[in-house]
Amino acid sequence: MDQHKNNQQLLAEESPAFSKAARVKYYNIVIESGSGAEITDADGRTYIDLLASASATNTGHSHPHIVKAIQDQAAKLIQYTPAYFASAPEAALAPRLTALAPISGDVALAWGNSGSDANDAIIKFARAYTGRQNVVSFTGAYHGSTYGSISVSAVSLNMSRKIGPLLPGVVKVPYPDPWQRLDGESEDAFVDRMFAAFKLPFETYLPAEEVAVILIEPIQGDGGIVKAPDAYIHKVYDFAKANGILFAVDEVNQGMGRTGKWWSIEHFGIEPDLMSVGKSLASGLPLSAVMGRAEIMNSLGSPAHVFTTAGNPVTTAAAAATMDVIEDEHLLDRSAKLGAIAKDYFENAKKKYDFIGDVRMYGLDGGIDIIDSKTGKGDDEATTKLIYRVFELGAIIISLRGNVLRFQPPLVITEEQLNKTFKIFDQAFEELSQGKLSLPDNADEIGW
Known part of the structure; x- marks a missing residue:
């Protein structure tokens, strides 16, 4: 029997066989x-x-109900491609999932393997239904790594550097994040200014009648966990409707209960035409879906969007069990309740430490800015010191945009674990304020 290998040994074995393009390095x-x-x-x-x-x-990890569903299904049938035939778990899941879509009328879906291909599908179906080519997305967006989804993303230069040309017909406009807001600018003025920036392409070189879809994360994930102002989303939505443009939302990161609702778009009272789902849909197993109004989803014929392993028996069984857990354990309510506790904690910490800037929390879904107290600008070094110290003290957290703490625990986290987390942050924050923290040796490798 092989001797158990530790972190260092396993990473040394993996390193020569693993592309550096395939992992954002942290610990x-x-x-x-x-x-x-x-x-x-x-x-x-x-x-x-x-x-x-x-x-x-x-x-959460290895939930017993989900594990059992996976094991039971694997003993029956691991794979048969839905490109040709339905399987029992897949056939049962499709109407259950479409019934949850925040879309009126008939809704249909198509399966995929990741959020990336679900966002590719939005482009495909939008172009097919409208007969138009152009796609509008937003700065700060992360939609995935396939060529379509990476083309509509705008969160890292390494997602475009040396791999172009990317998909044509994509126009990016500024996302209304807090770092775009001017000192002393009112919410209304901010929304008006950002909406003017949104409209500028349409007024100068982008005919609205040639745009198929506007794709947005109502709450951006990798862009810093930030919710667009309600008024802004409504202005963009109204513009889309007035010009025959489809309105699509990416729910891959922010869906499946993350924000205290099934879908982040539900915080705005708006119905999308198309939406992408992935990540937690099958508790991390490779399953995604694009959902939308049935007439849009039937605007293409097969095999325009089929995958050999998408929607396979095991992943769809896991997804059904995942939905059971979210419903039976009231995880939407838990996210809202524990998210409020976490928000109070970080807001109080902000009052105590001048290096904590904006605190954003939408359910158990938080972005906490770490700033230079003298300049008010993001402090990447301090952030790296913090996340590494939190790691040393027994919790895993990463940074976004260099200076944003990404707070997204499983929705099953207990209050005891949450309180233990706060004690870890208390220690790390205090040590940073006293100048006791230093950068890890590989600090230049860490982060996006």
Whole structure:
């Protein structure tokens, strides 16, 4: 029997065989097991998980009900391609999921393997239905890594550097995030200014009648966990409707209960035409879906959007079990309730520490800015010191945009674990304020 290998040994074995393009580097650990809101690495060290596998394990790790569903289905049938035939779990899941879509009337879906291909599908179906080519998306967006989804993304230069030309017909406009807001600018003035920036392409070089779809994250994920102002979303939506443009939302990161509702768009009272779902849909197993008004979803014929393994029996069984857990354990309410507790904690910490800037929390879905108190600008070094110290103290959190703490624990996290997390942050914040923290040796490799 092979001797158990530790983090260092496993990473040394992986390194020569693994592309550096395929992982954003943070900590030198290898995840070996997980339970609920905790993960354990190959060294046997356990951490509170504040990342939830990039919001892909909202129901926590190895939930017994989901594990059983996977095991039972695997014993019956692991795979038969839905490109040709339905399977029992897939056939049952499709109407259950479409019934949850925040869209009136008949709704249909198509399966995929990841949020990336679900966003590709939005482009495909929108172009087919409208007969138009152009797509509008937003700065700060992360929609995925396939060529279509990476073309509509705008969160990292390494998602376009050296891989062009990207998909043609894509125009990006500024997302109304808090870093765009001017000092002393009112909410109304901010919305008006950002909407003017949104309209500028349409007024100068982009004919509205040639735009198929506007794709937006109502609450951006990797762009910093930030909710667009309600009034802005409504202005964009009204503009789309007035010009025959489809309105599509990316719910891959922010859906499946993350924000205290099934879908982040429900915070705005708007019905999208199309939406992408992934990540936590099957508790992290490779399953995604594009959902939309049935007439749009039937504007293409097969095989315009089929995949050999998409919607397979095991992943769809896991998705049904995931939905059971969200419903039976009232995870939407838990997200809202525990998110309010977390928001209070970080707001109070902000009063105590001048390096904490904006605090955004939408359910258990938070972005906390770390700033230079003298300039008010983002402090990437301080952020890296903080997340690394939190890691050393027993919790996993990463940064976004260099200076944003990404707070997305599994929705099953207990109040006891949440309080333990706050004590870890208390220590890390206090040590940073006293100048006791230093950068890790590989700081230049860490982060997006």
